[in-house]
Amino acid sequence: xxxxxxxxxxxxxxxxxxxxxxxxxxxxxxxxxxxxxxxxxxxxxxxxxxxxxxxxxxxxxxxxxxxxxxxxxxxxxxxxxxxxxxxxxxxxxxxxxxxxxxxxxxxxxxxxxxxxxxxxxxxxxxxxxxxxxxxxxxxxxxxxxxxxxxxxxxxxxxxxxxxxxxxxxxxxxxxxxxxxxxxxxxxxxxxxxxxxxxxxxxxxxxxxxxxxxxxxxxxxxxxxxxxxxxxxxxxxxxxxxxxxxxxxxxxxxxxxxxxxxxxxxxxxxxxxxxxxxxxxxxxxxxxxxxxxxxxxxxxxxxxxxxxxxxxxxxxxxxxxxxxxxxxxxxxxxxxxxxxxxxxxxxxxxxxxxxxxxxxxxxxxxxxxxxxxxxxxxxxxxxxxxxxxxxxxxxxxxxxxxxxxxxxxxxxxxxxxxxxxxxxxxxxxxxxxxxxxxxxxxxxxxxxxxxxxxxxxxxxxxxxxxxxxxxxxxxxxxxxx
Numbered sequence: 001x002x003x004x005x006x007x008x009x010x011x012x013x014x015x016x017x018x019x020x021x022x023x024x025x026x027x028x029x030x031x032x033x034x035x036x037x038x039x040x041x042x043x044x045x046x047x048x049x050x051x052x053x054x055x056x057x058x059x060x061x062x063x064x065x066x067x068x069x070x071x072x073x074x075x076x077x078x079x080x081x082x083x084x085x086x087x088x089x090x091x092x093x094x095x096x097x098x099x100x101x102x103x104x105x106x107x108x109x110x111x112x113x114x115x116x117x118x119x120x121x122x123x124x125x126x127x128x129x130x131x132x133x134x135x136x137x138x139x140x141x142x143x144x145x146x147x148x149x150x151x152x153x154x155x156x157x158x159x160x161x162x163x164x165x166x167x168x169x170x171x172x173x174x175x176x177x178x179x180x181x182x183x184x185x186x187x188x189x190x191x192x193x194x195x196x197x198x199x200x201x202x203x204x205x206x207x208x209x210x211x212x213x214x215x216x217x218x219x220x221x222x223x224x225x226x227x228x229x230x231x232x233x234x235x236x237x238x239x240x241x242x243x244x245x246x247x248x249x250x251x252x253x254x255x256x257x258x259x260x261x262x263x264x265x266x267x268x269x270x271x272x273x274x275x276x277x278x279x280x281x282x283x284x285x286x287x288x289x290x291x292x293x294x295x296x297x298x299x300x301x302x303x304x305x306x307x308x309x310x311x312x313x314x315x316x317x318x319x320x321x322x323x324x325x326x327x328x329x330x331x332x333x334x335x336x337x338x339x340x341x342x343x344x345x346x347x348x349x350x351x352x353x354x355x356x357x358x359x360x361x362x363x364x365x366x367x368x369x370x371x372x373x374x375x376x377x378x379x380x381x382x383x384x385x386x387x388x389x390x391x392x393x394x395x396x397x398x399x400x401x402x403x404x405x406x407x408x409x410x411x412x413x414x415x416x417x418x419x420x421x422x423x424x425x426x427x428x429x430x431x432x433x434x435x436x437x438x439x440x441x442x443x444x445x446x447x448x449x450x451x452x453x454x455x456x457x458x459x460x461x462x463x464x465x466x467x468x469x470x471x472x473x474x475x476x477x478x479x480x
Contacts, residue, residue, distance in 0.1 A: 030452035038445035042437055049434050055320075056427040060420055062313050062320040066330065067407045067416045069309060073302050074397075074404035081397045086292055086389035088285035088382065090268055097281050099271040107267035107285060108383050114280035115247040115272050119205040119259045122148065122242035124213065126227050127234075128196030129172050136175055137223025138168040140216040143179075143186055145203075148210035148242060151232045156208050162186075168221045172199050175227065186211060199227060203242060206257025210242035245272050248280070288386045289378040293371070295389065296357055299396070300369040307334055307365050326407070326419035333403045335361060342399050343388055350384035351377050354396065357385060 080086070088108060090100040097115055129136075141164040146155035162184040166175055176188040176199060185204045190197055203209050215228035229237055245256045249264050256264075259272040265283070310331050313321040321327035338359045343352045351357060358374035361367055378385050388395045410417040 031449055034445050034448035034452050037448055038441050041444060042441040045437055046434075046441075049430055049437065053427060053430045053434070056423050056430065058320045059324070060423045060427065063324065063326060063416045063420045063423065066306075066309060066313060066321075066327065067420070069306055070330070070404045070407050070416075073306060074401045076302070077299065077397050077400050078391060080295055080298070081389050081391055086288050086295055087386040088288055090283055091286055092281055092283050094276060094279075094281035096274050097276045098273055100283055101269050103262055103267060103269040107265060109285070111265055111283045112250050112280045113247065113270070113283055114277065115245070115275045116277045117243065117246040117275060118272055119245035119257060120240050120243045121205045122203045122210045123239040124201045124229055125191070125237050125239055126172075126199035126229075127237070128193065128198055130196055132173040132190040132192070132197040133171045134197065135169060135223070136166070136172055136227060137225075138166050138170065138218040138221035139224040140165055141175070141179070141224065141227065142214040142216070143182075143184055143211050144214065145185075145209060145211045147207050148212070148231050148238075151235075153210070153212055153231050159208070166224060168218065172197055175199060185209065200239075205242070205245075205259060207242055207244045208257060247272065287378075287382055288389075289375075289382055292357075292378060292385055292389065293374060296359070296369055296374055300359060300367050303334070303337070303359075303367045307367065310334060311365055321419070324419050325414045326416035329414050330403070330407060330416060331365070333406070335365060337361070337399065337403075338367070340399060342396060343384075343394050345394065346384060346387070350381055351388060354399075357388070 084102065087102060090102060090107070092098055092100050092113070098113065143162045143164070144153075144155050145159040145161070146153055162182050164175075164178050164182055166178060170178070173190050176190050179186060179188040179201070186201055188199060188201050191200045201211075201213065203211050212231070213227065213229045215225045217224045231238075245259050245261070247254055247256075247261075247264075254261075254264055256272075261270045261272065262268075264270065268283070270283075310327065313319050314324070314327050314331055316322050319327075338355045338361045339353055341352050342354065343350065346352050356373075356377055358370035358372070358377070359367055360370065389397065391397055406412075407416040409415045410421050412418050413422065
């Protein structure tokens, strides 16, 4: 255990000062003598408390450093996993047709995609007004949702109708604000066209998200009916229909109410952006082998840095945490990390441990990466290897994060956080003991100073008497 070597202790300083005072021969400084005596009396205990305080400071610092390093390792690994390139990345031959990204799982293979129609949203416009500030009447506008087909409308009763109250004096712009304020899935704005100002309404993508706009006028403020629309009336105001996206995956016809498709290929999200009728494109998944190899090399280096810090802290002779339970627990976690099963639900033969990815632990606790074993695993089961690098309930990141979280459990005395709390409490007690000792030392000094003051007064009186007697004797001798 590391201890502090004090070259000039409080004890030796106080003793030397005391010897100097007593050896003065005459005119002793009683106040200084009292202080030196009090210091000498408490010096040993003061030294012990100072040494203990310094040791506790070192233990808190070392334990906090290990805990911080573990958190940094977990955070960096999490960021690396979330970057996404450690799993098979989707690629599409014709990027104009769709944007593809992973949404979960580990998809593999290749897929054919042909988009024949994109999902669209219904768009309506009102008759033209002179300006957006024109008053439009008062009453209630009701939005009903469903499927618009030609001159018919089939209401979707599961999609609740929305009433929009329009007060007297409202302008076309006021109506747009009132509709937007309902957050009903229909947005409104005023378009200043060559024909005049028009209220434009736009719904959500998908055939079932079509809508009609019913107007119930306030008899005292007519005019609101001019904004109403149904499929059989004013078809010229229907700018676009609400339709579904139509596409095929490997020749199988599919439909989606949105251009963002998440369930057609498991684990893949497609955002359809254009049609390619008659010219299907291909979706494939790039190998993550190179990225995983780089990540494993970085992880091995980080583990070795952490392992070296643990070995230094727990060294039986010089380590600040040689007998610390939290540091020892962390050391045990590292010693079993390579062989721990990280993928308990993996298929037979699939990689389950870091050892399967080439990581092994040396006798001194350091780590080494067998790149040939890693290459073999990646060649045999790239998807299984990639599955180990996710932020889910299992895998490499979860194992490292679990170790990091365990070091931070302050309620557990067998963790680094528990050790830090214990050392901090002990340090507070040392501070209190030092304060009490200082009070006792001061009380002792004051008591000695008071006694020496009395002695000094008596010595002064005796010297005065002696001087008087000496003068008398001198006078007698002179007269004789």
